[in-house]
Amino acid sequence: MRGSVLAVVAVLLCATCRLGCAFIDGLVPNGNFELGPKPSDMKGTVVIGKYAIPKWEISGFVEYIKSGQKQGDMLLVVPEGAFAVRLGNEASIKQRLRVQKGMYYSITFSAARTCAQEEKLNISVAPDSGVLPMQTLYSSNGWDSYAWAFQAELDVAEIVIHNPGVEEDPACGPLIDSIAIRALYPPKATNKNLLKNGGFEEGPYIFQNTSWGVLIPPNIEDDHSPLPGWMVESLKAVKYIDSAHFSVPGGYRAIELVAGKESAIAQVARTIPGKTYTLFFAVGDASNSCEGSMIVEAFAGRDTIKVPYESKGKGGFKRAVLRFKAVSTRTRIMFYSTFYTMRSDDFSSLCGPVVDDVVLLSVRNPRLM
Numbered sequence: 524m525r526g527s528v529l530a531v532v533a534v535l536l537c538a539t540c541r542l543g544c545a546f547i548d549g550l551v552p553n554g555n556f557e558l559g560p561k562p563s564d565m566k567g568t569v570v571i572g573k574y575a576i577p578k579w580e581i582s583g584f585v586e587y588i589k590s591g592q593k594q595g596d597m598l599l600v601v602p603e604g605a606f607a608v609r610l611g612n613e614a615s616i617k618q619r620l621r622v623q624k625g626m627y628y629s630i631t632f633s634a635a636r637t638c639a640q641e642e643k644l645n646i647s648v649a650p651d652s653g654v655l656p657m658q659t660l661y662s663s664n665g666w667d668s669y670a671w672a673f674q675a676e677l678d679v680a681e682i683v684i685h686n687p688g689v690e691e692d693p694a695c696g697p698l699i700d701s702i703a704i705r706a707l708y709p710p711k712a713t714n715k716n717l718l719k720n721g722g723f724e725e726g727p728y729i730f731q732n733t734s735w736g737v738l739i740p741p742n743i744e745d746d747h748s749p750l751p752g753w754m755v756e757s758l759k760a761v762k763y764i765d766s767a768h769f770s771v772p773g774g775y776r777a778i779e780l781v782a783g784k785e786s787a788i789a790q791v792a793r794t795i796p797g798k799t800y801t802l803f804f805a806v807g808d809a810s811n812s813c814e815g816s817m818i819v820e821a822f823a824g825r826d827t828i829k830v831p832y833e834s835k836g837k838g839g840f841k842r843a844v845l846r847f848k849a850v851s852t853r854t855r856i857m858f859y860s861t862f863y864t865m866r867s868d869d870f871s872s873l874c875g876p877v878v879d880d881v882v883l884l885s886v887r888n889p890r891l892m
């Protein structure tokens with residue numbers, strides 16, 4: 524009797540935690556900066572006072588920007604709601620969030636460059652930090668969303684986004700909007716797939732109101748990847764896309780290889796030397812006016828296959844297979860696009876082939892196949 528009461532209480536606690544923790548997936552409090560400073564806390568567009576923006580702590584030259592505001596002859600637009608912040612030289616914004624110790628989280632935020640210089644943002648949750656380059660524009664309106672992941676070492680995560688730049692014009696700095704967080708549940712390899720997260724279904728938060736996907740930045744190691752299981756080892760980001768805004772071969776999510784050979788994803792699988800394996804995957808286009816002859820190169824250790832795909836930019840995919848004999852206990856599976864492609868409706872936006880449904884299986888009796 525007592526046992527079952529305890530069980531019920533445990534279930535209820537669990538349910539409340541689920542509800543209580545539900546805020547975790549989505550915008551952080553005032554993550555779209557719609558709650559702004561009081562006029563007395565502002566000097567023009569510059570925010571005066573550490574705690575002037577509700578839910579945030581700021582430092583340095585931070586501006587509060589209204590959508591439609593002009594900078595020179597550039598009209599500043601904001602992806603979510605009507606307001607955003609701009610981080611000038613050495614400026615930062617900070618927020619503390621309750622999290623679950625030990626859990627992995629991915630943060631997604633939208634940022635736009637406003638000056639011609641290369642800009643970078645340093646995002647951190649101590650002791651982890653990552654410097655995200657914003658060197659290449661991937662979407663035409665200037666805004667891109669970026670993902671970064673961390674493992675919570677404490678029950679509270681202090682998220683800091685810092686512009687380490689030192690530009691001549693102190694107001695030159697990226698606009699930031701829509702900061703969201705999502706708990707990650709790292710998938711495991713199974714006997715149905717020796718790769719983890721082969722369908723890319725587990726990944727960072729994607730904003731419903733943005734149609735440009737989320738960039739998984741370069742130099743992402745697998746232990747802290749916003750795309751669990753996968754690493755981005757290349758110089759440039761890969762793009763995480765969803766079926767609500769793009770065409771994806773399977774499930775709800777996929778990867779778009781947006782920067783040719785500079786944009787690669789990889790995963791290391793455990794293999795048995797001498798055994799034969801098959802790597803299955805889908806290659807397609809995201810239905811985003813990315814047209815032309817594309818080639819995805821897949822690697823499994825030393826073996827490789829080039830998969831051509833003729834894209835009309837209207838969606839679609841084909842399946843491909845790479846069969847190989849493992850030579851090591853660890854085999855690196857990697858994909859990149861041979862070519863650079865630009866959207867036919869917007870020559871300033873990089874795009875590329877989509878990869879999805881990646882499955883690695885060992886072949887029981889290779890001679891029978």
Ligand SMILES: *[C@@H]1O[C@H](CO)[C@@H](O)[C@H](O)[C@H]1NC(C)=O
Pocket residue numbers: 645646647652653654683685687
């Ligand atoms: C990024 O920020 C963190 C936390 O403030 C800091 O420890 C780290 O050194 C910074 N990285 C760079 C490259 O500035």
Ligand SMILES: *[C@@H]1O[C@H](CO)[C@@H](O)[C@H](O)[C@H]1NC(C)=O
Pocket residue numbers: 603604731732
């Ligand atoms: C998305 O955009 C619509 C229309 O602009 C707006 O009504 C809605 O509140 C937005 N949703 C979010 C989550 O911001």
